[in-house]
Amino acid sequence: MAHNNQLDSWEVFMQARPGANYIHQGSVHASDRKMALQNARDTYSRRGEGTSIWVVPTDEIAASNPDDAEMLFDPSNDKIYRLPTFYTMPEGAKQI
Amino acid sequence: MDQVQDIVSKDRAMLARFEERVQAGDAVEPRDWMPEAYRKHLIRQISQHAHSEVIGMQPEGNWITRAPSLRAKQILLAKIQDEGGHGLYLYSAAETLGITRTEMIGQLHTGKAKYSNIFNYPTLTWADIGAIGWLVDGAAIVNQVSLQRTSYAPYSRAMVRICKEESFHQRQGYEIMAKMMKGTAEQKEMAQDAMNRWWWPSLMMFGPHDSDSPHAADAFRWKIKRHTNDELRQKFIDKTVPQAELIGLTVPDPDLKWNDEKGGYDHGEINWDEFKQVINGNGPCNKQRLQHHKQVHDNGAWVREAAEAYKARTNNQSSN
Amino acid sequence: MTQQEALFKYILRLGDNALIHSHRLSEWCSNAPFLEEDLALTNLALDMIGRAQALLQYAGSVEGKGRTEDTLAYRRSERQYYNNLLVELPNTDFAYTIARLLFVSAFEKEYYAALQNSADSTLAAIAAKTLKEIKYHFAHAHDWVVRLGMGTEESKQRVQNAVNDWWMYTSELFEMDETDEQLVKDGIVPDLKALYPAWLQAVTDTLKAASLDVPVSGYMQTGSRKGIHTEHLGHLLSEMQYLQRAYPDAEW
Numbered sequence: 001m002a003h004n005n006q007l008d009s010w011e012v013f014m015q016a017r018p019g020a021n022y023i024h025q026g027s028v029h030a031s032d033r034k035m036a037l038q039n040a041r042d043t044y045s046r047r048g049e050g051t052s053i054w055v056v057p058t059d060e061i062a063a064s065n066p067d068d069a070e071m072l073f074d075p076s077n078d079k080i081y082r083l084p085t086f087y088t089m090p091e092g093a094k095q096i
Numbered sequence: 097m098d099q100v101q102d103i104v105s106k107d108r109a110m111l112a113r114f115e116e117r118v119q120a121g122d123a124v125e126p127r128d129w130m131p132e133a134y135r136k137h138l139i140r141q142i143s144q145h146a147h148s149e150v151i152g153m154q155p156e157g158n159w160i161t162r163a164p165s166l167r168a169k170q171i172l173l174a175k176i177q178d179e180g181g182h183g184l185y186l187y188s189a190a191e192t193l194g195i196t197r198t199e200m201i202g203q204l205h206t207g208k209a210k211y212s213n214i215f216n217y218p219t220l221t222w223a224d225i226g227a228i229g230w231l232v233d234g235a236a237i238v239n240q241v242s243l244q245r246t247s248y249a250p251y252s253r254a255m256v257r258i259c260k261e262e263s264f265h266q267r268q269g270y271e272i273m274a275k276m277m278k279g280t281a282e283q284k285e286m287a288q289d290a291m292n293r294w295w296w297p298s299l300m301m302f303g304p305h306d307s308d309s310p311h312a313a314d315a316f317r318w319k320i321k322r323h324t325n326d327e328l329r330q331k332f333i334d335k336t337v338p339q340a341e342l343i344g345l346t347v348p349d350p351d352l353k354w355n356d357e358k359g360g361y362d363h364g365e366i367n368w369d370e371f372k373q374v375i376n377g378n379g380p381c382n383k384q385r386l387q388h389h390k391q392v393h394d395n396g397a398w399v400r401e402a403a404e405a406y407k408a409r410t411n412n413q414s415s416n
Numbered sequence: 417m418t419q420q421e422a423l424f425k426y427i428l429r430l431g432d433n434a435l436i437h438s439h440r441l442s443e444w445c446s447n448a449p450f451l452e453e454d455l456a457l458t459n460l461a462l463d464m465i466g467r468a469q470a471l472l473q474y475a476g477s478v479e480g481k482g483r484t485e486d487t488l489a490y491r492r493s494e495r496q497y498y499n500n501l502l503v504e505l506p507n508t509d510f511a512y513t514i515a516r517l518l519f520v521s522a523f524e525k526e527y528y529a530a531l532q533n534s535a536d537s538t539l540a541a542i543a544a545k546t547l548k549e550i551k552y553h554f555a556h557a558h559d560w561v562v563r564l565g566m567g568t569e570e571s572k573q574r575v576q577n578a579v580n581d582w583w584m585y586t587s588e589l590f591e592m593d594e595t596d597e598q599l600v601k602d603g604i605v606p607d608l609k610a611l612y613p614a615w616l617q618a619v620t621d622t623l624k625a626a627s628l629d630v631p632v633s634g635y636m637q638t639g640s641r642k643g644i645h646t647e648h649l650g651h652l653l654s655e656m657q658y659l660q661r662a663y664p665d666a667e668w
Contacts, residue, residue: 043455
């Protein structure tokens, strides 16, 4: 029913300073990309929080199923050889 | 029959696991399994909270064009804009539970969803803007700080952001009151009058005594709520009374006195009849606030329709 | 008229335009078509109040009689206000508000870009800050005019009406009086007439992108350079100035 429509939902990601990761802020409603960007700017950067914005239609986000969490993430818990602290360095070795 | 049994026992197991997780302090994310009652409770609470922010724009908005200095106008406008932003964060949090903003606004308009009683009182003088910032936002922040650790993660994330942004709201209200109490006799009178009218409704904002609070048990078991209404109310009174005294305002409660034993103030009984009357639609501004919201919603329909039509048209163009 | 008097009067015009336009935009707070746009319109109003503050404060210091931005905003009467008529007209509806924002921001975009080169360093600094804000105002207005023009039959009609009805207030933006002549000569302010072609181009481009008709310029409204306004300004000021006028001894 168009009359009551509150437009589509978009997810907002913002970069706090150049080079930083984009971090999820929340969402806004908008009917097109330009509007989504402007609404994200007007909603989430009122206190100078950002240098850059991404917006993504909420429906376009694929999320993993929480029931799959064990299958997806537990297997990497014991692969500690991927971390630098796993390795023993000779005493006195520098810059490695 | 066996099948039904199976479903029931499976649900029981899920519920037990859910409550165990919540008790352990785990945050609940939108796609996690949750009991239907938990989802419903959250939708009711978060949407009510969102509606309160949005309806709350009206009593303060009543003074934007009459703010007495450019600085005051700027601050008030920024503050009301924050309330709108907070409503927006909260609608978004509620939407993760499978309800749309359109549906929530529909429920507000039919009266199914409520908003905070406090916004059904009128803002009669400029001092009311001070009183709202200081007392109403002061009461709200006590509640909101507590909700930052609520179990539902999107709600909690919204509350963290809201608390950060709200930190200036109470100060701006207190500053207005302090300035007026240092001003002319008329200003002092205005400030005390606002205090008299807003004090009791502010105490009512924390809701009924816990013994009379209908949904309290679930809310605590599921860690949606972390402190009781009376605990939060006490906290608010204890921090606010000295602030009033500091600037020379009298708290309009003859029974208010410090209780050494409990380390807090005792206060007079709240007029719960008034509370119920206002909830049931008989407050001074209930009809006006809702009418305003509906009218704005209707007046904006053609704009939203245009935006939708434009989207449809440009989508067609780009796919051609 | 001395240079100082001319400059004072001229800065009042700039400050009044920002103040009165911001007042109209602030009336949208809790009245916008949806929540996000409520925040957006408020942001525009806040930009303009900030600008009004800076300009009126500077006007007060140029005048040198101890008047603050608040005395200038709250204690002058309608005949002492110099904002363009366009910004004081009632909001009417969203289409009118957006059409006005398009007209004004398309003008201010050119104006403040030129004012950045002012020989007056305070004005140049205010202009540089303001220009960033205006670019966003223009983008917001442009996008909405296009959406409304290319939206539904109703929205197209409404925005076309707004453009047509308020077109007659646009040439006043470019009107120059003796204060302008005097200050242009010294490189303090831009020649407004020179900004017109770029303005017309920007507005025409937007209206075309929105498949709207560009009105034919006919008789144009005027008066604000002499402090002659529409009936609306008096009501706006009596509301805005109410507390300051009712309690002249109070500080807020």
